[in-house]
Amino acid sequence: MSGKGEKEQVYARYVASGKTQEHLASWGKTLAEVMNPEGKPEVLDEVLVLDVSQENFSGIIAASFFAEFGAEVIKVEPPQGDPMRQVTPYGANVKGVGIPFLVEGRNKRYMTLDLKNSEQDRKDFAWLAGKAAVVIETFAPGDMDSWGIGYRQLSQQNPGLIYIAISPYGHYTEKAKEFARQPDADITCQAGSGLPAQVGDPANAPEPYNWPLKAGMWAGWYISGLSAALGGTVALVHRQKTGEGQMVDIATMDAYANMVGFPPTIGYTWEKARPRIGVLDFILYPYGLWKCKDGYVVIAAPRDHDFRALLKILGLWHLEDDWRHTPDRIPDVVDQAMILYKAIEEKTLQYSADQLVKMALTYSAKSARSKWRGGGVPIVMKMMTPPMTLESKQFAIRKVFQEVEDENAGKFVINTNFVKMSESPPRIKWVSSTVGKDNEYVRKKYLQDR
Amino acid sequence: MEDYFSYTAKLFNPSETTQKPEVLKGLRVLDFSHVIFGPTATRIMANYGAEVIKLELPFHGDLWRPATYWGKYWKHSNPLWHFVTQNKYFVGLDLKHPGAKDIIYRLAQMCDVVAENFAPGTAEAWGVGYTQISKINPKVIYLSCSTYGQYGPLRFYPGWDLLAQAASGVLSLTGYPDTEKFYKLPDYLGDFIPGNFGALAILMALYFRNKTGKGQYIDLAQSEALMRLLFHFTAFKQSGMDIGRTANTDPTMVPASIFKTRDGKFIALACATEKQFEALCGAMGKEDLLKNAAYTDPFERLKPGNAKALNGFVTEWVKGQDLEPMIGLAKERGFPAAEVLDDYQLYQDPWRRKRGSVILFNDEMYGEIILAGPSAQLSKTPSRTKWIARPVGYHNRLVLKKFLGLSEEEIAGLEKKKVIGTFDDRPGLKPPVYYNLAEDPIFNYGREGKK
Numbered sequence: 034m035s036g037k038g039e040k041e042q043v044y045a046r047y048v049a050s051g052k053t054q055e056h057l058a059s060w061g062k063t064l065a066e067v068m069n070p071e072g073k074p075e076v077l078d079e080v081l082v083l084d085v086s087q088e089n090f091s092g093i094i095a096a097s098f099f100a101e102f103g104a105e106v107i108k109v110e111p112p113q114g115d116p117m118r119q120v121t122p123y124g125a126n127v128k129g130v131g132i133p134f135l136v137e138g139r140n141k142r143y144m145t146l147d148l149k150n151s152e153q154d155r156k157d158f159a160w161l162a163g164k165a166a167v168v169i170e171t172f173a174p175g176d177m178d179s180w181g182i183g184y185r186q187l188s189q190q191n192p193g194l195i196y197i198a199i200s201p202y203g204h205y206t207e208k209a210k211e212f213a214r215q216p217d218a219d220i221t222c223q224a225g226s227g228l229p230a231q232v233g234d235p236a237n238a239p240e241p242y243n244w245p246l247k248a249g250m251w252a253g254w255y256i257s258g259l260s261a262a263l264g265g266t267v268a269l270v271h272r273q274k275t276g277e278g279q280m281v282d283i284a285t286m287d288a289y290a291n292m293v294g295f296p297p298t299i300g301y302t303w304e305k306a307r308p309r310i311g312v313l314d315f316i317l318y319p320y321g322l323w324k325c326k327d328g329y330v331v332i333a334a335p336r337d338h339d340f341r342a343l344l345k346i347l348g349l350w351h352l353e354d355d356w357r358h359t360p361d362r363i364p365d366v367v368d369q370a371m372i373l374y375k376a377i378e379e380k381t382l383q384y385s386a387d388q389l390v391k392m393a394l395t396y397s398a399k400s401a402r403s404k405w406r407g408g409g410v411p412i413v414m415k416m417m418t419p420p421m422t423l424e425s426k427q428f429a430i431r432k433v434f435q436e437v438e439d440e441n442a443g444k445f446v447i448n449t450n451f452v453k454m455s456e457s458p459p460r461i462k463w464v465s466s467t468v469g470k471d472n473e474y475v476r477k478k479y480l481q482d483r
Numbered sequence: 484m485e486d487y488f489s490y491t492a493k494l495f496n497p498s499e500t501t502q503k504p505e506v507l508k509g510l511r512v513l514d515f516s517h518v519i520f521g522p523t524a525t526r527i528m529a530n531y532g533a534e535v536i537k538l539e540l541p542f543h544g545d546l547w548r549p550a551t552y553w554g555k556y557w558k559h560s561n562p563l564w565h566f567v568t569q570n571k572y573f574v575g576l577d578l579k580h581p582g583a584k585d586i587i588y589r590l591a592q593m594c595d596v597v598a599e600n601f602a603p604g605t606a607e608a609w610g611v612g613y614t615q616i617s618k619i620n621p622k623v624i625y626l627s628c629s630t631y632g633q634y635g636p637l638r639f640y641p642g643w644d645l646l647a648q649a650a651s652g653v654l655s656l657t658g659y660p661d662t663e664k665f666y667k668l669p670d671y672l673g674d675f676i677p678g679n680f681g682a683l684a685i686l687m688a689l690y691f692r693n694k695t696g697k698g699q700y701i702d703l704a705q706s707e708a709l710m711r712l713l714f715h716f717t718a719f720k721q722s723g724m725d726i727g728r729t730a731n732t733d734p735t736m737v738p739a740s741i742f743k744t745r746d747g748k749f750i751a752l753a754c755a756t757e758k759q760f761e762a763l764c765g766a767m768g769k770e771d772l773l774k775n776a777a778y779t780d781p782f783e784r785l786k787p788g789n790a791k792a793l794n795g796f797v798t799e800w801v802k803g804q805d806l807e808p809m810i811g812l813a814k815e816r817g818f819p820a821a822e823v824l825d826d827y828q829l830y831q832d833p834w835r836r837k838r839g840s841v842i843l844f845n846d847e848m849y850g851e852i853i854l855a856g857p858s859a860q861l862s863k864t865p866s867r868t869k870w871i872a873r874p875v876g877y878h879n880r881l882v883l884k885k886f887l888g889l890s891e892e893e894i895a896g897l898e899k900k901k902v903i904g905t906f907d908d909r910p911g912l913k914p915p916v917y918y919n920l921a922e923d924p925i926f927n928y929g930r931e932g933k934k
Contacts, residue, residue, distance in 0.1 A: 039664045043639050050605040057604045060614060060632045066636070066704060077689045088756050102687050116756040117780075122714075122734040124785035132721060133735065136714040140789045142746070175487040185490060205491035208834040211814070216759055218819035220733045220741070223752035225821035227829050229731075229741060231669040232657060242659065245741055245749050247731050248668050249656025254860070255712040259679055264859025266686045267531055268690055271864045272507045273693055279863035280494060286821065287840045287858050290829050292679060293670035294566035297841045300830030301853035302562040307552065307826055311665060315552040316620040322665050328666065331649040336546075397641070409643050411835055419652035419715035419750035420725055427637040427650075433707055434716060435542075438691065442923065446720040451711035452684045453632070456699035457691040 042398050044410060049402045065430070069455040070460040075103025080105040080269070082167040083477075084141075085148060085158070087115050087169035090251070091199045091285060092138045094258025094391075096169055099451075100140035101459035104167070107142040107475055108476065111149065111157065114468040122264045128464045129443035133251075135439065136447050138464045142471035148180065155182050160483045162187045162194065165248050166272065167265055169197045174204040174213045184280045194278040195268040197261050201225070203284035222253030222285035227296040233309040243309065254290040294443070313364040313374070319343065322416060323374075323381040329416040330386050335359070338409035342400065346392050346411060348379040386415040398461045494862045505532025510689070511886075513594040514538065514571065514586075515611065518547045518642070519671050521600030521628045522567050522707055524685060527571035528596065530857065530866040535884055536590060539570065541575035541904025542912075549911035558849050558915040565871035566854055574883075575876030575904045580610060589887055591616050595692075596685055600628035601777040603638045623697040624688040626681055630896040632704035644673030644705070644829045651709035652716075658728040668748065676712070677705035679858075689878035737790040738763065741823060742801035746831050747821035750806055752797060752813070755899070757781060762816040767800045775828025831911040837863075848918055876905030881929040891928055891932045 043049045048057065075171060079211055082099045093108070093115075100106040108115075109421020119132025130138075146154040159182050162168055168187065177183040184196040199216045202209045223229055229245035236243055264281040272278055291294050299307060307315060314320040317335035334343040337359055345351050356373055358361050364370035381389060393413035400408025418427070423434060423446070435449045449461045491715055510533040514525040522545075522667040523535070529535040539545050545568075590596060597616055599606045606612040606627065613625040629635055630642025631650065638875040640646075657666045684701045692698055710716070718724045726734060733739035741752035753762040766774050778784045778793065784910050801809070806822060813820030824832070830853055835841035840856040849871060857866035883889045883897070897903045906912035920926045 041636070043704055044603070044641050045602040045605045045608075045639065048602070048609075053608040054606070056614075058608060060604075060607055060612070061638070062869070064634045064700075064702065067700065070510050074691075076687045078924050087756075093853060094537050099661065104683075116758075119781040120735045120755055121782075121785065122718055122724060122726050123787055123790070124725055126782055127721065130716045131735070132651045133714045135721075138786035143912060174491075177491075178487045180834055183487070184494075185487075196669035201821075203904075205488060205495045206834060206838075207488075208836045210488040214817050215814050216755065216817055216819050218733070218736060218739065218751075218753035218755045220736075220739050220751045220753045221819040221821040223748075224741065224823040227824050227826065228669065229749075229751070229823050232666050234664075241731070242662075244731065244743065246657065246666060247733070247741060247751070249670075249726075249728055250713055250715075250732075251660070251735075252668065252672070256676065259676070259683070259712075260858035263527070263679055263683050264857075264861055265684070266683060266690070267506055267859075267866075268861060268862065269811075270686055270690055270693070271504075273690060274506075277863065279861055280491075282491075282860040282862070283858070284798070284838065284840065284860075287835075287838075287856075289672075290859035291840055291855045293672060294554075294676045295563050296826040297830040297835070297855050298562050299851050300826035300828070303552075303555060303826075305827050312666060314667075315669075316550050317643075321667060324663055331654065331667075333643050344796055350533050357897050358552055363554045363849065368933075369767065381865065388801040394640075412643070412646060414649055415644055416649045416654055418655040418725065418727070419713060420719045422650070422652045423716055423719065424708065425650075427631055427635040428707070428710070430635045431632055431704070431707065431742045433710060445717055448713065448716050450709050451707050451904075452680060453702035454684060454688060455700055455701075456695075458695050459687075474605070 040392060041319055041397045042402050044394070044397045046401045050068045053424045067211060070450065070458040074457050075104045076457045077104035077228040078326055080104040080167065080170065081111055081165040083165045084170050085109045086171040086199065089199060090117055090133065090254045091111045091257035091261060091283065092121065092169045092171040093117060095197065096141065097139050097165065097217045098262035099265070101461065104457050106144070106367060107144050111147050114143045129204065130442060135442055135445060135464070135466055136468045138439065141465065142475060143465065143467060143469060144472050144475045145469040147233055149345045157480060158182055159187065159477055161190050163379050164479055165194060166269065167195045167197060169261065171199045174198065175201050188278060192278060193272055193276050194267055195272060195281060197265050197283070198283045199261055199283040199285065200258060202286050204282045217285050219251045219254040220247055222257060222288050223247050225286035226253065226289035228252055231307060231309060234311045235309055253260060253285060253288050255286040256292050260288065260292065260371035269398050295469050310367050313367065315372055318362040318364050319377060323378050325381045325384055325389055330381060330389050330413050331416055334411035340409045341408035342396055343411040345471065346396050347377065349376060349380060352376060362426065365467060370465065381409070388415045390415060432447055435461055437461060439464050439466055441467050495860055498840065500865045500867050504864055507533040510596065510597040511537065511594040512598065515599035515606065515913050516628065517545045517600065518565055519674035520678050521598050521681065523675055524626060524628065524681025525598050526567060526569055527682035528685065529681065530868070531864065532733045535571045536574055537571040538574050538576050539875050541876055542907045544906065544912045545569040549909060553724060560849065560872060560915070561911045564924055565852060568872045570869045572878040572882050573873045573875060576610060577902055577904065580902045581895065582900060584610065587611060588619055592620050593886065594623070596624045596626065598626040598857040602628045602641050603633045611835055622692065622696065624685060624692060624701070625696050626679065626685055626701045626703060628681055628703050630705050632707065633702045635685045647673040647705040647709055650706040652713060653709050660728045666725065673709060673767055675802040677708035679701065680708040701841070706786045727841050731816045732794060737784050738793045738797040740794050741799055744801055744809065745807045746805045750801065751821050751823060753819045755819065762818040766812045766816050768834060769796060794860060842868065844871065848914060850871065856889045875912050876903065878927055879903045879905070879929065881925055886929050887912065
């Protein structure tokens with residue numbers, strides 16, 4: 034599968050034998066065919082999802098996951114459109130639609146209803162919700178209820194309804210009530226759930242480098258959206274078994290902390306917070322990013338045998354005595370740990386990224402085939418930026434990017450096929466972004482009997 | 484009508500969680516996975532009621548067992564491991580022993596889901612891959628987790644969370660522009676997020692199987708899962724924009740950054756909409772900004788120069804304010820704001836305790852521990868913790884007797900032949916030193932009484 038005549042490198046000891054390789058070559062070919070999503074059945078093809086989320090991307094993201102797995106997703110917006118259409122890096126937009134909104138406009142229908150102000154529209158919505166399996170909303174907790182279209186009312190007429198609510202502090206507890214009117218943003222759910230506190234340089238570095246630092250990606254909103262989709266899918270499995278719906282509540286301030294889980298347990302067992310330790314890791318070392326001649330490489334060689342191998346490759350064997358065991362390398366004294374960091378950096382700076390990757394992989398391939406245990410698998414890879422990733426052969430073969438065409442914005446490329454499934458994979462069928470584009474379609478299909 | 488929040492308080496009452504039904508009751512998962520990525524997918528299954536049988540090598544255990552922050556153990560165990568593996572059955576089985584294959588195949592036959600995250604090809608080479616398992620269990624849902632996926636030129640490359648962050652582009656996005664530093668995202672986010680994708684894929688496959696009776700194979704690459712969370716690819720292809728590192732600002736909103744307050748604390752402030760921008764300008768007493776042509780149009784406002792100026796105004800304003808009153812202002816006027824919270828504050832936060840998103844759990848073996856709760860709360864079939872991690876091989880006897888129907892003599896024979904085994908004296912693998920396993924009914928074939 035690699036270039037012509039080039040033999041595939043194997044780095045796991047058990048995989049290296051000739052017979053296994055043959056089996057794997059045919060296995061790889063079968064997989065590549067099996068993983069093509071086109072023409073396959075869709076998991077949620079009988080599921081109707083109403084996304085009435087507004088001013089919060091988590092709802093839009095959650096709805097996308099249902100849409101990719103085949104549900105009919107109707108995004109219900111106010112007549113002027115969801116303000117999330119204007120949330121976009123540096124104002125980049127195509128005919129008034131921002132990049133993130135374009136990216137998440139997959140397999141969706143767009144309908145306009147003014148739930149905030151129109152009694153008539155609320156009635157239409159309630160009728161739709163009578164037929165829906167899932168409702169997603171991000172209004173201030175209690176708003177939908179006060180309009181007569183909250184979980185309490187909708188579940189009366191449709192006991193099978195799954196009602197997903199997303200808000201900063203959730204829909205129950207005193208604090209949720211107190212902060213009900215507080216809106217949501219990605220950076221605030223990152224901050225409130227413990228991510229930035231751990232990123233950045235140590236306290237003795239100059240300002241602002243010793244400040245907490247946010248993740249460059251939308252870690253808060255995407256994690257909240259994924260959590261909502263996951264919780265909703267659990268509820269769908271329950272509904273499939275029993276016919277019973279339920280309410281799913283997401284607090285975006287939980288997002289990061291509850292997905293990775295470590296922060297509260299560390300606060301409890303250590304009785305203090307971890308400080309920021311720059312580019313080091315709290316558990317594994319070496320495990321991070323190093324500068325090289327022509328860019329950056331990541332190095333992961335945390336196990337003792339991986340570490341020994343790394344020292345050999347880089348010609349640093351004289352350091353072995355000081356840093357031999359995992360406990361020697363725990364970076365609890367940051368200044369000391371930086372000595373090893375600098376020593377490695379001195380070497381990585383002498384090579385290009387490709388050279389370093391090749392050095393590590395040649396070593397690993399040999400060590401994997403050796404009868405002698407403990408050769409180690411030091412991993413060195415080039416750090417990729419999104420534009421570099423777009424050119425990657427690996428992800429091209431795996432169809433991670435797809436060119437799509439929007440009725441409004443024209444052609445663009447989006448990320449897709451995030452998981453390969455042999456029978457019922459997720460996929461993108463179309464993209465669109467026009468406010469109210471499917472008003473007629475929805476009315477004809479779902480509201481004619483009203 | 485009853486107050487909405489007293490209605491929802493009853494709907495979600497955390498003290499009733501354990502009495503509510505479990506969605507995945509009766510579902511069995513055979514879990515070959517290790518470290519964090521695979522185990523997270525199966526842990527979520529276990530949180531919702533599935534019986535997850537986790538296989539480990541005797542006397543080695545999972546690679547992650549001894550890996551705790553700065554080497555700090557808690558009751559001779561890794562405190563972080565207790566979050567990663569909950570409600571699982573721990574079986575120590577020597578895969579290389581000729582007698583082990585039979586047990587594995589019998590377990591695989593009665594399981595609905597099988598999960599692994601070895602380097603691609605390894606499970607196939609060992610005879611426990613999809614080709615082999617699907618022959619004896621055609622309806623199986625088989626999840627393979629890896630860094631780059633099961634096919635493609637990079638498939639055999641080994642990987643960790645860090646490598647997925649690097650391959651997906653995520654790693655290149657955090658830090659200060661024009662410096663030589665990039666920060667990886669903490670807490671093995673590159674394992675936990677893809678692990679949640681794994682759970683999502685298994686549940687979708689389960690939903691499909693309930694409808695059609697068909698099992699399937701799932702190939703989940705952690706780098707691709709992370710790539711699903713970036714709009715940066717489209718931004719580059721569409722507008723030629725390589726966003727890169729943006730320090731503490733969010734380039735999609737303005738103002739949006741982390742600021743330092745007069746009392747030396749850090750606050751995240753952002754305006755995602757026109758309404759919120761008006762609210763913030765009002766709070767700052769800077770309504771004149773709303774009339775400034777540079778800031779009236781949302782797209783215009785986001786342009787780098789304008790965004791920088793606006794973030795500058797907010798920086799100056801926050802410098803003269805204390806944290807608490809600002810949080811109050813945000814709440815009243817309606818713009819997003821939150822204090823930057825650390826590990827200790829999250830653990831102490833009373834709201835999280837009441838919500839059930841930070842749980843004080845009382846375990847039979849370890850006593851009290853604080854655990855993060857689920858990231859989604861379900862009113863009728865909530866996620867729950869029943870027990871935390873156990874020593875290697877703790878459930879050997881129980882699983883073989885209860886699930887496979889082996890007699891106690893047969894099990895003793897397997898122990899003698901070293902097909903199954905437990906832990907050695909290393910922390911992370913063994914029970915707390917004060918704990919007497921001989922008196923533990925679960926360890927002893929699930930016998931009741933004795934204790």
